[in-house]
Amino acid sequence: MLWRALILTLLSALPLHGEEVVAGLSQARVSINTTFSGSEILIFGAVKREAPLPTTDLDVIVTVSSPLAPVTVRKKDRRLGIWVNTDSAQIDYAPSFYAVRATKALSEILAPAQDFEYGISIPRAIRASRAQIVTPQSSEFLQALIRIRSNEGAYQQAPNSIELTEDTLFRANIALPANLTEGDYKTRIFLLRNNQVIDAYETTIDVRKVGLERWIYNLAHQQPLLYGLLSLALAIAAGWSASAVFRLFRG
Numbered sequence: 001m002l003w004r005a006l007i008l009t010l011l012s013a014l015p016l017h018g019e020e021v022v023a024g025l026s027q028a029r030v031s032i033n034t035t036f037s038g039s040e041i042l043i044f045g046a047v048k049r050e051a052p053l054p055t056t057d058l059d060v061i062v063t064v065s066s067p068l069a070p071v072t073v074r075k076k077d078r079r080l081g082i083w084v085n086t087d088s089a090q091i092d093y094a095p096s097f098y099a100v101r102a103t104k105a106l107s108e109i110l111a112p113a114q115d116f117e118y119g120i121s122i123p124r125a126i127r128a129s130r131a132q133i134v135t136p137q138s139s140e141f142l143q144a145l146i147r148i149r150s151n152e153g154a155y156q157q158a159p160n161s162i163e164l165t166e167d168t169l170f171r172a173n174i175a176l177p178a179n180l181t182e183g184d185y186k187t188r189i190f191l192l193r194n195n196q197v198i199d200a201y202e203t204t205i206d207v208r209k210v211g212l213e214r215w216i217y218n219l220a221h222q223q224p225l226l227y228g229l230l231s232l233a234l235a236i237a238a239g240w241s242a243s244a245v246f247r248l249f250r251g
Contacts, residue, residue, distance in 0.1 A: 019191060020049070020191075021046075021200065022047075025042070025043055025205065026044075031209075033209070040176065041174045043101075044169075044170070046169050047170075058192070059104060059193070060172075060191060062100070062102070063098070065125060067184065068095055070094075072090050073142075088141075091141070095125060097155075100121065102159050102160075103159075103160065103164050106157075120188075126145070182207055185204060185207055189202075
């Protein structure tokens with residue numbers, strides 16, 4: 001297969017230093033246009049080693065994260081028959097998209113201290129960028145954010161989803177949704193033995209808007225007044241057109 005041939009080429013070009021990750025991506029750039037409906041990235045790699053194969057199990061974890069951004073989580077309660085916002089919490093940094101692929105469940109292969117250090121699991125990825133004081137209330141909002149984005153497919157965690165061959169070759173597929181935000185998506189690959197990270201590799205996937213999507217995005221951020229006027233004009237035109245069609249059918 002093509003991905004195995006690419007791995008062998010990479011292996012032959014690198015020096016030997018214990019167990020190391022050699023990896024590549026099926027595509028390093030994702031272009032978002034008006035017809036973009038999502039994409040799938042193949043992450044493949046191998047383990048380069050100079051010593052005999054250890055007797056303990058080798059495990060692999062792959063994560064893909066969008067750029068981090070602040071997010072406000074609001075809690076709604078029913079008051080007098082109406083759902084209203086009653087409380088909110090600000091989470092300093094959280095990815096809008098985060099995917100985890102692993103050879104087994106994280107609880108089986110990753111020590112909590114290693115998760116805390118590298119920020120691998122979804123809760124740790126949200127907290128990884130800044131130390132936070134966790135209270136019962138903040139934990140409730142954090143879990144709500146994870147639940148909502150998991151239901152939307154923005155947060156993904158899939159154990160037993162990495163194909164590992166002879167403790168050397170591995171591959172994982174990451175499905176990117178249609179509603180991606182722009183930016184450099186950090187891609188990390190971890191090798192683990194005895195629940196400890198023994199090597200890590202990092203690269204990025206460049207996600208950018210192109211064509212009409214890029215023009216609208218630039219207009220909204222660089223000339224917000226003009227963008228607002230154009231949006232208002234389009235809304236008025238759409239309303240007038242709908243009214244004209246309605247009158248035509250009534251007449």
